[in-house]
Structure formats: C-alpha cells, structure tokens
Amino acid sequence: MLDRFDLQMLTALQQDARLPIPELAQRVGLSAPACYRRLRALRESGLIEREIALVAPKTMGWPVTMLVLVSLERDHSRIVDALIARLQTEPEVMDLWYVTGEQDFVLHVAARDMASYEAFTRRVLHDEEQVRSFTTLVVLGQPKRAGALPAI
Amino acid sequence: MLDRFDLQMLTALQQDARLPIPELAQRVGLSAPACYRRLRALRESGLIEREIALVAPKTMGWPVTMLVLVSLERDHSRIVDALIARLQTEPEVMDLWYVTGEQDFVLHVAARDMASYEAFTRRVLHDEEQVRSFTTLVVLGQPKRAGALPAI
DNA sequence: GGTGAAAGATTGACCGC
DNA sequence: GCGGTCAATCTTTCACC
Numbered sequence: 001m002l003d004r005f006d007l008q009m010l011t012a013l014q015q016d017a018r019l020p021i022p023e024l025a026q027r028v029g030l031s032a033p034a035c036y037r038r039l040r041a042l043r044e045s046g047l048i049e050r051e052i053a054l055v056a057p058k059t060m061g062w063p064v065t066m067l068v069l070v071s072l073e074r075d076h077s078r079i080v081d082a083l084i085a086r087l088q089t090e091p092e093v094m095d096l097w098y099v100t101g102e103q104d105f106v107l108h109v110a111a112r113d114m115a116s117y118e119a120f121t122r123r124v125l126h127d128e129e130q131v132r133s134f135t136t137l138v139v140l141g142q143p144k145r146a147g148a149l150p151a152i
Numbered sequence: 153m154l155d156r157f158d159l160q161m162l163t164a165l166q167q168d169a170r171l172p173i174p175e176l177a178q179r180v181g182l183s184a185p186a187c188y189r190r191l192r193a194l195r196e197s198g199l200i201e202r203e204i205a206l207v208a209p210k211t212m213g214w215p216v217t218m219l220v221l222v223s224l225e226r227d228h229s230r231i232v233d234a235l236i237a238r239l240q241t242e243p244e245v246m247d248l249w250y251v252t253g254e255q256d257f258v259l260h261v262a263a264r265d266m267a268s269y270e271a272f273t274r275r276v277l278h279d280e281e282q283v284r285s286f287t288t289l290v291v292l293g294q295p296k297r298a299g300a301l302p303a304i
Numbered sequence: 305g306g307t308g309a310a311a312g313a314t315t316g317a318c319c320g321c
Numbered sequence: 322g323c324g325g326t327c328a329a330t331c332t333t334t335c336a337c338c
Binding site: 002007010011013014015016017018047048049050051052053054055056057059060061062067084087088091093094095096097098099100101103106110112135136137138139140141142143144145146147148149150151152 | 154159162163165166167168169170199200201202203204205206207208209211212213214219221236239240243245246247248249250251252253255258262264287288289290291292293294295296297298299300301302303304
C-alpha cells in the first residue's frame with residue numbers, strides 16, 4: 001500500500017524525473033537512502049513504468065501526427081488481442097487506447113508526411129480484415145502533453 | 153542542425169532517460185563530457201521538453217480515463233486560445249490535442265470515478281459557451297503509451 | 305571534442321527501532 | 322518490516338587543452 005511518502009515521490013517524479021533524490025528525500029522528510037529504497041520498490045513493482053525523455057515528434061523527423069478512431073467488424077477478444085499485438089509493434093503508433101462505444105480503438109500515430117501516413121493506413125488498417133472503418137483527425141497542435149496527475 | 157549523435161541520443165533517451173551517459177557516450181562514439189554537453193544543449197533548446205516518470209493514472213488515484221472529442225460553436229482563434237489556456241490548467245487533463253475536421257479538440261482526461269468525470273464535464277465543457285458538443289470514449293485499456301519514435 | 309580532477313548522486317553494508 | 326548513518330562507487334560537472 002502506498003503511503004504519503006510514495007505518493008509525494010510519484011507526484012514529483014512524474015513532473016521531473018531528474019530531480020536529485022537527496023533533494024526529494026529532504027522535501028518529503030526521508031533520508032536519501034530510504035528514498036532510494038522506496039524508489040527501487042516503485043520501479044520494480046512497475047508502479048513507475050518507465051522514465052523517459054519527452055521529445056516532440058517533429059524533432060525526430062515525424063512532423064505530422066494523427067488521432068485515428070478505429071471501429072472493428074466484431075470485438076471478439078481473440079481478434080482484439082491480435083490487433084493490439086500488431087499495433088504495439090508499429091513504430092508509428094505512439095499511443096494506443098482500447099475504448100468503449102462506437103469506436104473500438106484510438107491511435108496516436110506519427111508520420112513523415114501525408115503520403116507515408118496513407119501508406120501506414122493501407123498497410124495496418126485497410127488491409128486488416130477486422131477493421132470496419134476508421135476516421136482520421138489531423139493534429140494541428142498538442143498544447144498539453146503527459147500532464148502529471150496529483151495524488152488525490 | 154541535429155547530427156547523428158544527437159539523433160542517436162534522443163532515440164535512446166526517449167526509451168530510457170536513466171541510461172547512464174557514459175554508456176550512451178560509448179554507444180554513440182563520443183566521450184562522456186562531449187555527450188553531456190550535447191545533452192545540455194538539447195535540454196536548453198527545448199528539443200528535450202522534459203524528463204518524466206510514467207506512472208499509471210490509477211496508481212495516483214485516477215482509475216478511469218476518457219478520450220473526449222470536443223466540437224466548438226465556431227473556431228475563431230481568440231476562442232480557441234482561451235479554451236486551450238483553460239484546459240491546460242485543469243489537472244484532470246493529461247493530454248490535449250487541437251485537431252482538424254468534425255471535432256476541434258481531443259482531451260485525455262483522468263477521473264476518480266464516473267461521478268467526478270461528470271462533474272468535470274459540467275464544469276469545463278457544459279458550462280463553456282463555446283463548446284457545441286462532445287463525445288466521451290471510455291478507455292478500457294492503454295496497451296501502448298508514449299512509444300518512442302526512431303529517428304528517420 | 306578530449307582529458308583529468310572535483311563535486312554530487314547512487315548503492316551497499318550495517319545498526320537500531 | 323521500516324528507517325538511519327557511513328563509506329565505496331559511479332555519474333555528472335567543470336576546469337583546461
């Protein structure tokens with residue numbers, strides 16, 4: 001069970017993973033080694049999934065991103081699982097959500113340009129038997145990214 | 153302009169920001185201090201926006217997330233900018249995209265439960281004059297999050 | 305960009321509660 | 322089980338070339 005120390009640490013590290021642990025330790029009221037031990041436990045338990053650098057896609061040569069709403073023919077779990085496994089391996093897919101309602105999936109996809117996005121949809125969506133339809137929302141900007149959630 | 157050293161560094165740090173720089177330096181073929189100097193430049197120029205810990209929302213007490221498709225009455229830039237500024241400050245909003253097409257915005261929103269999501273929509277969307285309509289897609293799972301883009 | 309030294313961060317061993 | 326102190330090690334930074 002997470003106590004206030006863990007939650008304070010997670011709140012801080014979600015915003016800045018480079019915060020020196022001795023400083024964080026002082027802030028939450030622990031010694032540095034105690035804070036490191038908790039940090040290791042949070043990492044090993046998977047509560048901290050990864051620690052990453054946020055880089056704008058265009059920096060990496062992917063200037064255009066899209067949100068894609070995907071509807072399947074039928075949502076049997078075998079079909080869904082197979083498609084998830086496929087989509088996870090595609091480098092263009094930055095984020096993938098499995099949702100309720102009219103749509104079954106939402107993808108956040110990056111592309112070099114519109115032509116390669118079209119090639120992606122042909123390869124991954126259009127040729128996929130189980131995809132009934134999809135709608136593309138072209139992203140003009142992302143004013144907020146990976147906003148840190150406070151502990152409630 | 154970014155050379156292959158910068159791009160290799162960005163590719164690696166997008167996947168693991170805790171990679172020791174001496175190891176990254178060796179991997180890309182630089183000395184550690186040269187690698188540190190480039191890293192500082194990448195941070196100061198904003199190409200590395202932030203370095204963060206990825207924590208599942210439910211860990212922080214936000215077990216349910218939604219994708220919300222929002223349509224505005226009209227998309228004059230003054231209206232759009234004001235709404236963006238408002239949404240950026242809302243802690244429930246993890247991600248915010250500004251898109252083309254039928255919809256104007258897509259939000260990735262976290263909530264404690266459905267009741268507090270409803271309270272959020274009432275407060276931020278329903279009471280907002282400029283919001284014509286919105287559609288909620290309840291997220292059942294996020295099989296891929298913050299996928300790192302390779303340099304092209 | 306490289307080298308080498310200084311400062312700081314991280315880990316491990318050990319003790320006490 | 323938890324946290325604390327201390328010391329060894331590694332990472333990071335800062336000269337200087």
